[in-house]
Amino acid sequence: MKLAVIPGDGIGPEVVKQGLKVLNAVAKKYKFEVETQDVLMGGIAIDKTGVPLQDETVKICKESDAVLLGAVGGEKWDKLPGNLRPEAGLLGIRKALGVYANLRPAVVFPQLKSASMLKEEALKDGLDIMIIRELTGGAYFGEKKRVQLEDGTYKAWDTMIYSTAEIERITHMAFGIAKKRINKLTLVDKANVLESSRLWREVVTDIAKQYPEVELNYMYVDNTSMQLIRNPSQFNVILTENTFGDIISDEASMITGSLGMLPSASLGDGNVGLYEPIHGSAPDIAGQDKANPIATIMSVAMMLRYSFNMLDAADDIEKAINKVLDKGYRTGDIAIEGTKVVGCEAMGDLIVGEI
Ligand code: NAD
Numbered sequence: 607m608k609l610a611v612i613p614g615d616g617i618g619p620e621v622v623k624q625g626l627k628v629l630n631a632v633a634k635k636y637k638f639e640v641e642t643q644d645v646l647m648g649g650i651a652i653d654k655t656g657v658p659l660q661d662e663t664v665k666i667c668k669e670s671d672a673v674l675l676g677a678v679g680g681e682k683w684d685k686l687p688g689n690l691r692p693e694a695g696l697l698g699i700r701k702a703l704g705v706y707a708n709l710r711p712a713v714v715f716p717q718l719k720s721a722s723m724l725k726e727e728a729l730k731d732g733l734d735i736m737i738i739r740e741l742t743g744g745a746y747f748g749e750k751k752r753v754q755l756e757d758g759t760y761k762a763w764d765t766m767i768y769s770t771a772e773i774e775r776i777t778h779m780a781f782g783i784a785k786k787r788i789n790k791l792t793l794v795d796k797a798n799v800l801e802s803s804r805l806w807r808e809v810v811t812d813i814a815k816q817y818p819e820v821e822l823n824y825m826y827v828d829n830t831s832m833q834l835i836r837n838p839s840q841f842n843v844i845l846t847e848n849t850f851g852d853i854i855s856d857e858a859s860m861i862t863g864s865l866g867m868l869p870s871a872s873l874g875d876g877n878v879g880l881y882e883p884i885h886g887s888a889p890d891i892a893g894q895d896k897a898n899p900i901a902t903i904m905s906v907a908m909m910l911r912y913s914f915n916m917l918d919a920a921d922d923i924e925k926a927i928n929k930v931l932d933k934g935y936r937t938g939d940i941a942i943e944g945t946k947v948v949g950c951e952a953m954g955d956l957i958v959g960e961i
Contacts, residue, residue, distance in 0.1 A: 607633070607914065609642045610670040612663070612699075615649040615692060616887025617897035617950075618676025624899035624954030625674060625906045628926075631961040632910070632919045643670070647699060648678025648692035648887075658695030664702045668878060672913040673703070675882035676902065680889045700741065705872035705880050707776045708739040708851065709783070709908070712858035712868070717931040721863030721940055724835065731839035735858055736787065738780045738843065739851025741872060743772045744802070746848050766802045768847065773809040775875060780845040781817040786911075787842055789820045794830045794846040794854065806847065827854070834858055859884060866898025866939045869905035871912050879913040881905040891938075895949035898937035900927055903957055926960035 611626065613619035626642065633640045645663045652658050658678070667673045678692040688694060714733040719726050748765030755761055784791040793810050795803035807824060814822045825833065827850045833840065834857055846854065859868050865885040872880040883901030891897055903923060911920040930953070936945040937953050948956065 607638060607640045608669075608671045609640060610663075610667040610673045611642050611644050612647045612667075612673065612675040612678075613644060613650075614647060614676040614678040614887060615680050616677060616889045616892040618648070618678065618887055620676075620892070620895070620897050620950050621883060621899040621902040622674060622676040624950060624957075625902040627954045628903045628923060628957055628961065629906050629910075631958045632906075632922060635922070635961060636916065636919050647675075647695040649680050649683045651695060652683055652686070652690065652692065658690065658692050659698040663695075664699065667699060667703060667880075668876075670878060672878060672909050673699070673880045674902075674906065674909065675699075675880060677883065677885060677887040679887045700872055700880065703872075703878050703880055704742075704874040704876045705878075706740065706742040706772070706875075707779050707873045708741045708855075709871040709873065709912070710737045710739065710855045710859070710868065710884065711735065711870075711904075711908075712737065712855075712862050714862050715867070715928065715931055717928075718863050718867070718940055720942060723860050723863070724838070728836070728838065729861075733838050733861060735838065735841045736783060736843045737851060737855045737858060738776065738783065738845045739855055740768075740772070740776050740847045741851075742848075743768050744848035766800065766847070766849070768802045768805060770805070770809055773806055774813065777810050777813045777845065779873065780843060781813065781820055784820045784843045785817065790842040791820050791822050792830075792841055792844050793822065793824050794827050794844055794850055795824065796827050796850070797824070798826060802847070810845070830854055831857060834861065864898065864939045866901050866937065867904070868901050869908050871905070871908045873912060877913075879909065881909040881913075895951055896938050897950045898939050899950050899954050900937075900957075903927065903954070922961060923957075926957045929960045930956045 745764040745766040748767035750764045752762040797803040868884045907920040907923040910916040
């Protein structure tokens with residue numbers, strides 16, 4: 607397994623170190639070799655090379671089997687122009703790898719129900735949702751313009767645009783993922799008013815014929831945002847376009863309680879997947895051994911599952927996390943009375959101990 611590793615800034619290097627520790631433990635158990643190469647991106651790359659993403663980084667990532675990323679950014683680089691900020695590196699690497707689907711699971715660990723923003727009653731059936739968000743199309747990338755009117759005021763527009771091909775490729779991916787779970791897929795759109803949503807419905811409905819074992823249903827995005835709070839366990843896999851996915855995936859993440867628990871994967875047709883926790887570089891706790899490494903460790907599990915089809919190894923990691931939580935160990939962000947607070951490094955060691 608050839609892995610490009612982007613530790614990044616702030617807590618990025620701390621959580622990535624724990625992710626790799628767990629990966630190495632799994633590699634030993636399942637007898638495979640991991641070869642890693644650290645590459646620069648984000649603020650640290652700006653400091654060392656003047657730009658957030660060098661061609662060399664892109665080249666190494668493209669030649670790898672997968673990329674593991676910590677987080678980038680920090681106040682130090684906030685005043686730089688947009689194209690030279692750490693986040694430009696993030697958008698640049700996603701674009702370079704052609705990753706058009708962002709997978710964000712929202713899982714509530716039974717041990718952490720009390721950390722959720724929802725009443726326990728709403729989570730009585732547990733929560734295990736996979737949101738698949740289109741990442742490179744729609745209003746964020748369509749034609750955008752601002753013009754000044756005669757009276758001095760402005761008119762501005764962003765175009766929500768999708769082609770059949772863009773919808774098809776992510777739809778096949780979504781059905782594939784639904785098949786690996788419980789054969790249930792919800793397409794979230796606004797087909798009652800948006801033409802692009804109507805195209806999504808037509809294309810997805812047509813492709814569904816190739817996956818008769820998967821139950822497909824449709825839901826408007828406004829209703830979805832309400833249902834996620836009212837009865838989140840009705841969902842399993844959600845497929846949606848870029849803007850809607852951006853909003854509902856953040857909504858779903860709050861149901862689960864802590865940013866430090868949420869992994870993500872970005873995939874495309876190329877062979878290289880990008881795996882990262884959804885949180886940022888958390889400058890307020892960086893360098894203090896306080897970060898929760900579980901989001902990154904779960905990102906490693908996603909990598910094994912989606913890039914390498916090593917389902918048992920991925921399950922092993924998730925079981926190990928569960929066991930450690932069962933034993934009452936918590937990092938500060940998820941600690942409650944009666945639990946044992948440990949640091950980032952110790953949490954990594956405890957999870958390794960259960961592999
Ligand atoms: P953040 O996610 O870094 O932190 C928000 C809050 O959550 C902070 O209080 C932080 O301490 C806490 N937190 C985050 N991850 C945690 C973890 N693993 N364990 C324990 N607590 C955790 O968001 P922010 O403060 O808005 O942004 C900080 C920097 O990160 C900014 O420069 C921002 O641009 C960048 N950022 C990067 C990414 C990325 O690299 N993908 C994503 C979001 C933000």
